Amino acid sequence: MTKTLLATTCLALMGLAQTASADTLRLLTWGGYAPDDVIEMFEAETGHTVEVTKSNNEEMIAKLRATGGGGFDLVQPSQDRVMGPQMEFGIYKPIDITKLDQSQFIPSMLLATMANTTVGGEVYGVPHVWGTSGLVMNTAMAGDTVKDYTDLCDPAVAGKVSYRLKRPTLIGFAFAMGEDPFAAYDDEAKYKEIMSKVEAKLTECKPNVKTYWGGGDELMNLVRSGEVTASMAWDTGGWKLNEDNADITFVAPASGALGWIDTFVLPAKGQADDAAYAWINFVMQPEVAAKITAAAGNFTASAGADEFAEDALKAKYQASFSQEAIDNIKWYPPVPAGLEAIEGDVLDRVQAAN
């Protein structure tokens, strides 16, 4: 009995202590960014193996923070979440751009992301997938009422709307109310003022909301069943639902959709940098990038991948975004430290309000 216990403990400890060998790429990413067929092609071509963990921005940073940047070899946070966490916790390591095939990236996007993820003269991130968030709605039922985020509070759609209680909602509402929160990023007092206006609006709007959605699937169910007719959501969600019901689609709000870029970042204690660089170079090839676009529903920063993308998705994209709407996309700048505390208090108070 004792021996068995001991043996089991030892085995368990050995299991814990065992580290990944150098050619295993532990990828921390979003759902759809590493489809199985792409992984198979990569493994066949390079001999590396890939372990995928799916997550979101907040959890990625929390996981890396807990281990001081260990446990993974390549991570994909959004570009606005690279600079702040790096300054605060030092969880990433600089990326060596020369090891990447830069010609595979859309030049303007590469430069913008590099600029947004530079800390102390070192570049930490390169772009991968980009998209927007805006309004997903049943145009037949809510199309006349809802043109912008604040229209979600209109009595005509009472009890039929949903949004997330997270920072994109605060930012979106601020823009819709005629403010410019991004311009106030460096001015804490001004930002607080904007956020308190948004808080008042969201509190007032609360009876109109059916529920605050948490995950993408939850929202899809709400919209598909018709329980929710208009919601703040990602573009891909709207386009996926559009396949089932032609009335449902993604609409860029009048005040502008919010644009995000998910990046490639090396965690500080990553152990397979070569495999990580190989993966980035591999998935940025236009044909492979098109496969990821098909799986994730979002376009990538890969130059020339558009040619390989499905026509149906391109058509949906063009239906949702006129040239004017594209020019009006508000790209997230890096989040300065301290702002999220202000936002957090606002979100807590809105959630608790009656």
Next chain:
Amino acid sequence: MRLHARIGFILLLTPLVLWLGLLIVIPHIDMLLISLRERISFGVYETSTTHYQKALTEPLYLRTFWRTAVMSVLATAITLLIAFPVAYYIAKMAKGRLQQVLFMLCLIPFYVSELVRTFGWMILLRETGLISNLLQWAGLADQPVEMLYTDAAMMVGLVYTSMLFMVVPLVTTLESLDDSVVEAGYDLGGNGLSVLREIIIPHAMPGIVSGCIVVFMLSLGNYLTPTMLGGKDSLWFTEMIYNQFIVRSNWELGATFGFMLLVLSSVIVWGMLRLTGRTLQETMG
């Protein structure tokens, strides 16, 4: 021989000590240290009690804290009220095969994970769900009824989730009650109510107390059910802890909340034992 016994004892104790030390004591000490520091600037921290002050003065946090405590006590009480007759029937009225079958029926929902059970309730209660459709079909409602995202829905979920943990200790203690004692109660002129009050409940007290403690702890620490069924008004204390740790990256405040929850549950369990005049030893042993 004595040396052997001692080595055996140490070896047997090691896993327990490792378990408690590595997974409970050390993380808690670390949490305490985290909760007692304040972020000054990038990577610079100072020891302070700011977060405890903030947690104890901000009305929002206090409200959520008490709301979670009161709702958990309520959930425990409702669970007890429902589980007691069920347990009594299984332990005393049902015999042989039926007894086993009934006990199994209580157990079966726990074969699937909590997530699946909660989703089950969502399918039943949602606006386009089963109950809503049934009501419309029967003519009792003329439009879809939304039953999700309320405190009542959350309470249903909490009670359902913790039912088994009340039934099992109750069945065990009630089974040990000799039928002849109940019979003697009636022979001595007692009626159903007085026999219940004077004989059955006092006998079942250890089961009631341990069941209540477990159910209360489970409800207080539940994350899934309040988040999924409670919807937009469900601020639960565990959700606030998760938010502080994961979403806000504010580990200090999250750790403070964690400690507040630990103290709260300890105080309420202690109060429950005092109220029923029992010691922890009696209840657990």
